[in-house]
Amino acid sequence: MAAQPKTILLKDYRPSAYLIEEVALTVDLFEDRARVCSRLVCCRNIQAAADSPLVLQGRKLVLKGIVLDGLALGPEQYLLDDETLTIPAVPERFVLEIETELYPQNNTSLDGLYRSSSNFCTQCEAEGFRKITYFLDRPDVLARYEVTISAEQERYPVLLANGNRVEAGELPQGRHYARWQDPYPKPSYLFAMVAGNLVKIADTFVTRSGRPVALEIYVQSHNRDKCAHAMDSLKKAMAWDEETFGLEYDLDQYMIVAVDDFNMGAMENKGLNVFNSKYVLARPDTATDGDYEGIEAVIAHEYFHNWTGNRVTCRDWFQLSLKEGLTVFRDQQFTGDQISPAVKRIHDVRLLRNVQFPEDNGPMAHPVRPDSFMEINNFYTVTIYEKGAEIIRMLHTLLGQELFRQGLALYLTRHDGHAATTDDFVQAMGEVSGRDLAQFKRWYTQAGTPQLKVQGEYDFQARTYTLRLEQSTPPTAGQPEKEPLHIPVALGLLDGQGREMELTCPERQGEAARGLFELRNPQETIRFNGVGEKPRLSILRNFSAPLKVAYDCDEEELLFLFRYDRDPFNRWEAGQCLASRLLLGLVEDFRHNRPLVLDQRFVEACGRLLGEEAMGDKAFLALLLTLPSEEYLAEQMEVVAVEAIHASRLFARQTLSRSLRPLWEQVYQANRATGPYRYEPALAGQRALRNLCLTYLVTLEDEAAVQLALAQFAKSDNMTDQMAAFAALAHSARPERHQVIADFYQQWQGDPLVLDKWLAVQATAPLPETLAEVQALMDHPAFQLKNPNKVRALIGSFAAGNPLCFHEMSGKGYSFLAEQILVLDPLNPQIAARLAARLGRGARYDATRRTLMRGQLERIVANKSLSRDVYEVVSKSLGKV
Numbered sequence: 097m098a099a100q101p102k103t104i105l106l107k108d109y110r111p112s113a114y115l116i117e118e119v120a121l122t123v124d125l126f127e128d129r130a131r132v133c134s135r136l137v138c139c140r141n142i143q144a145a146a147d148s149p150l151v152l153q154g155r156k157l158v159l160k161g162i163v164l165d166g167l168a169l170g171p172e173q174y175l176l177d178d179e180t181l182t183i184p185a186v187p188e189r190f191v192l193e194i195e196t197e198l199y200p201q202n203n204t205s206l207d208g209l210y211r212s213s214s215n216f217c218t219q220c221e222a223e224g225f226r227k228i229t230y231f232l233d234r235p236d237v238l239a240r241y242e243v244t245i246s247a248e249q250e251r252y253p254v255l256l257a258n259g260n261r262v263e264a265g266e267l268p269q270g271r272h273y274a275r276w277q278d279p280y281p282k283p284s285y286l287f288a289m290v291a292g293n294l295v296k297i298a299d300t301f302v303t304r305s306g307r308p309v310a311l312e313i314y315v316q317s318h319n320r321d322k323c324a325h326a327m328d329s330l331k332k333a334m335a336w337d338e339e340t341f342g343l344e345y346d347l348d349q350y351m352i353v354a355v356d357d358f359n360m361g362a363m364e365n366k367g368l369n370v371f372n373s374k375y376v377l378a379r380p381d382t383a384t385d386g387d388y389e390g391i392e393a394v395i396a397h398e399y400f401h402n403w404t405g406n407r408v409t410c411r412d413w414f415q416l417s418l419k420e421g422l423t424v425f426r427d428q429q430f431t432g433d434q435i436s437p438a439v440k441r442i443h444d445v446r447l448l449r450n451v452q453f454p455e456d457n458g459p460m461a462h463p464v465r466p467d468s469f470m471e472i473n474n475f476y477t478v479t480i481y482e483k484g485a486e487i488i489r490m491l492h493t494l495l496g497q498e499l500f501r502q503g504l505a506l507y508l509t510r511h512d513g514h515a516a517t518t519d520d521f522v523q524a525m526g527e528v529s530g531r532d533l534a535q536f537k538r539w540y541t542q543a544g545t546p547q548l549k550v551q552g553e554y555d556f557q558a559r560t561y562t563l564r565l566e567q568s569t570p571p572t573a574g575q576p577e578k579e580p581l582h583i584p585v586a587l588g589l590l591d592g593q594g595r596e597m598e599l600t601c602p603e604r605q606g607e608a609a610r611g612l613f614e615l616r617n618p619q620e621t622i623r624f625n626g627v628g629e630k631p632r633l634s635i636l637r638n639f640s641a642p643l644k645v646a647y648d649c650d651e652e653e654l655l656f657l658f659r660y661d662r663d664p665f666n667r668w669e670a671g672q673c674l675a676s677r678l679l680l681g682l683v684e685d686f687r688h689n690r691p692l693v694l695d696q697r698f699v700e701a702c703g704r705l706l707g708e709e710a711m712g713d714k715a716f717l718a719l720l721l722t723l724p725s726e727e728y729l730a731e732q733m734e735v736v737a738v739e740a741i742h743a744s745r746l747f748a749r750q751t752l753s754r755s756l757r758p759l760w761e762q763v764y765q766a767n768r769a770t771g772p773y774r775y776e777p778a779l780a781g782q783r784a785l786r787n788l789c790l791t792y793l794v795t796l797e798d799e800a801a802v803q804l805a806l807a808q809f810a811k812s813d814n815m816t817d818q819m820a821a822f823a824a825l826a827h828s829a830r831p832e833r834h835q836v837i838a839d840f841y842q843q844w845q846g847d848p849l850v851l852d853k854w855l856a857v858q859a860t861a862p863l864p865e866t867l868a869e870v871q872a873l874m875d876h877p878a879f880q881l882k883n884p885n886k887v888r889a890l891i892g893s894f895a896a897g898n899p900l901c902f903h904e905m906s907g908k909g910y911s912f913l914a915e916q917i918l919v920l921d922p923l924n925p926q927i928a929a930r931l932a933a934r935l936g937r938g939a940r941y942d943a944t945r946r947t948l949m950r951g952q953l954e955r956i957v958a959n960k961s962l963s964r965d966v967y968e969v970v971s972k973s974l975g976k977v
């Protein structure tokens with residue numbers, strides 16, 4: 097880094113001095129370069145002073161010429177630096193023509209215009225458009241686009257851009273062109289174009305007002321047979337948004353292009369989504385149930401952005417959660433309706449706790465609406481997305497579905513075609529409900545995971561039950577003091593038979609009737625009357641707020657809720673809470689060399705669940721029987737005891753396996769598939785339960801269990817089952833693991849997405865030889881450092897999904913990661929920065945590890961030509977900014 101990058105502040109936001117009304121873009125693609133000519137119709141913004149200079153952003157472009165109102169500008173008439181093109185004086189209205197040249201074939205950052213599998217594609221969010229042409233590259237400048245693409249006809253028969261194709265034709269020298277117009281004004285980050293040799297899978301959706309929409313998925317021809325599920329998901333999402341929120345699609349065409357090289361999951365460019373092929377391609381033998389669910393969710397997410405993100409966009413990047421939190425909430429609700437609301441809620445809360453809570457408790461902690469950043473790409477985080485979605489969910493909980501729907505409708509009508517802020521969204525919700533949401537807005541501005549302390553006291557004489565609730569939020573970087581939040585707490589009381597007790601609370605009647613209490617003060621007391629027996633408290637039902645509950649109840653109460661709670665989320669939660677307690681107890685025993693014993697009551701409770709497996713939702717049952725992750729256990733410790741956590745969890749799994757062996761075998765056999773694979777929630781649940789049984793059985797690593805897994809590995813007709821057997825075997829210390837690893841590769845060497853699974857399984861094996869294996873895989877033909885999916889599968893999985901090996905005491909895991917970050921940073925800073933965040937959690941570990949991690953951060957920051965992305969993460973991790 098030549099100079100420390102500057103920090104951008106929300107409080108410095110000013111409207112743009114100039115606006116762009118129309119863009120005509122001509123992009124000529126060649127093998128060694130691209131030429132871009134843009135014609136911009138511009139005007140001065142009303143508030144701006146007449147002498148305001150015009151400052152356009154541009155990065156790594158070769159400027160070939162500028163013409164202002166028909167007159168070519170000489171070099172003395174503008175200023176050019178690494179980031180901007182400034183014209184000191186322009187009239188109130190003017191037409192600017194700019195020609196630039198760029199080199200997509202050398203663009204490894206996958207940001208801007210780049211090549212993937214010999215096709216051209218673009219990624220402009222957040223600030224990639226400035227790598228294509230000089231522009232007012234900010235989300236509050238909305239323009240109408242007309243785009244003309246030309247390329248060699250034979251190599252690039254398909255030419256796509258946003259909107260409608262209005263013209264196409266042949267050109268001399270074997271070239272051709274296509275012209276596209278997008279009738280909707282949009283910010284530059286939603287621009288997209290694609291040129292390639294792709295096949296089209298086509299279908300039609302008729303909107304509820306009777307308009308046909310052409311649906312088109314473009315993939316490389318060998319993937320033609322893997323698009324049916326994506327298409328199906330798109331139609332479901334379109335119908336769902338009409339039914340649930342009354343929102344219809346607004347163009348005649350909806351295109352999705354799948355590319356193999358992509359930094360994130362997918363991108364919602366207007367009318368032309370570009371997807372990581374991982375979130376499009378699926379066939380029963382290559383994709384797991386998890387992949388099918390992921391595809392359905394991401395297709396829906398990008399589709400939902402058409403209203404929440406595109407029709408109404410963000411004023412500036414500090415408002416990112418305005419579109420992301422809201423759209424994640426919408427896709428969560430959609431998936432909940434497809435599978436089961438409770439199962440989906442548990443998946444989401446697990447993600448929040450395993451990934452967002454640690455982020456909120458680390459050096460990169462930031463509010464859902466941050467007030468500063470160096471590099472915006474570092475802020476596409478679980479906090480913006482998942483905690484952002486939790487904020488929207490709390491509004492939904494407070495208002496109820498009907499008022500929420502009205503609030504969304506008001507927000508969308510009021511801001512249609514414009515850029516908005518999170519305040520605008522809350523304002524609309526406040527207006528339709530008549531609620532005062534001023535305090536609620538602190539959820540957007542305060543970082544850190546709040547804690548809710550709960551105490552319950554039963555008075556037998558008075559027949560009252562008194563709840564004392566105390567909220568607090570720990571300090572985070574730059575926010576030493578926190579204000580109390582407005583927290584919706586859903587709760588219930590259960591009697592000795594597990595029946596719901598009526599809630600009588602004269603002071604808070606309305607809240608008691610809904611079972612939803614709204615906390616606003618640091619401490620609150622809620623007294624229930626007419627409580628005939630000591631109740632069991634079911635608190636924070638359905639996880640009604642994203643916080644940590646500290647409720648000091650006894651284990652009997654947790655066992656009771658684990659069996660009887662009517663709220664399925666809290667039933668699962670009681671089991672997780674109990675298991676966490678037991679496991680953390682084992683961690684202490686392990687560290688003091690005491691013998692390990694797993695509480696028999698918990699073993700019995702699991703046995704009872706297995707005995708009742710024929711009844712109820714099997715996906716839910718599989719979740720009830722899954723122990724909390726090592727990540728979540730780590731999150732609950734002052735100083736993370738890496739080896740002890742792993743050993744305790746393994747011991748508990750082995751004990752459950754041994755003690756309940758006949759039941760695991762029985763449930764495994766009872767849930768055999770009865771027909772060919774289909775992705776369907778009930779069948780997926782059955783597979784999840786059956787594969788959980790297999791995984792438990794294999795933890796003992798005995799002959800019978802290994803044979804069972806080997807048979808399933810060889811005979812499965814679908815990837816869900818093959819993968820479960822593969823992972824169980826490859827993570828065992830049995831010698832057979834080498835053979836299945838070789839066989840799996842042999843079978844799938846032609847399929848890059850399946851090979852990502854192959855890499856990830858090896859990288860997450862909790863075995864002493866794993867780091868050496870990962871290092872060897874770096875040279876395997878299945879691995880490519882320039883492909884983010886490969887990097888995530890191998891390096892990312894090792895650093896984020898294998899705590900035992902990554903945090904191995906010698907520090908070899910850390911230095912391996914630092915080395916890769918340094919090699920990757922010049923190629924793809926976005927991906928390098930994400931890996932760097934894994935080295936920033938040292939504060940949670942013992943002195944030895946903390947020092948080792950710090951050493952690697954120092955090693956990285958010593959590098960003089962670091963990207964702004966990695967610099968921000970590393971310097972914040974070192975506490976230097």
Ligand code: TRP
Pocket residue numbers: 219221222359360361362363364420473476
């Ligand atoms: N807006 C995209 C989404 O919702 C996120 C995204 C895709 C992105 N590609 C990106 C963000 C590249 C930054 C950089 O999911």
Ligand code: ZN
Pocket residue numbers: 397401419420423
């Ligand atoms: Zn999104």
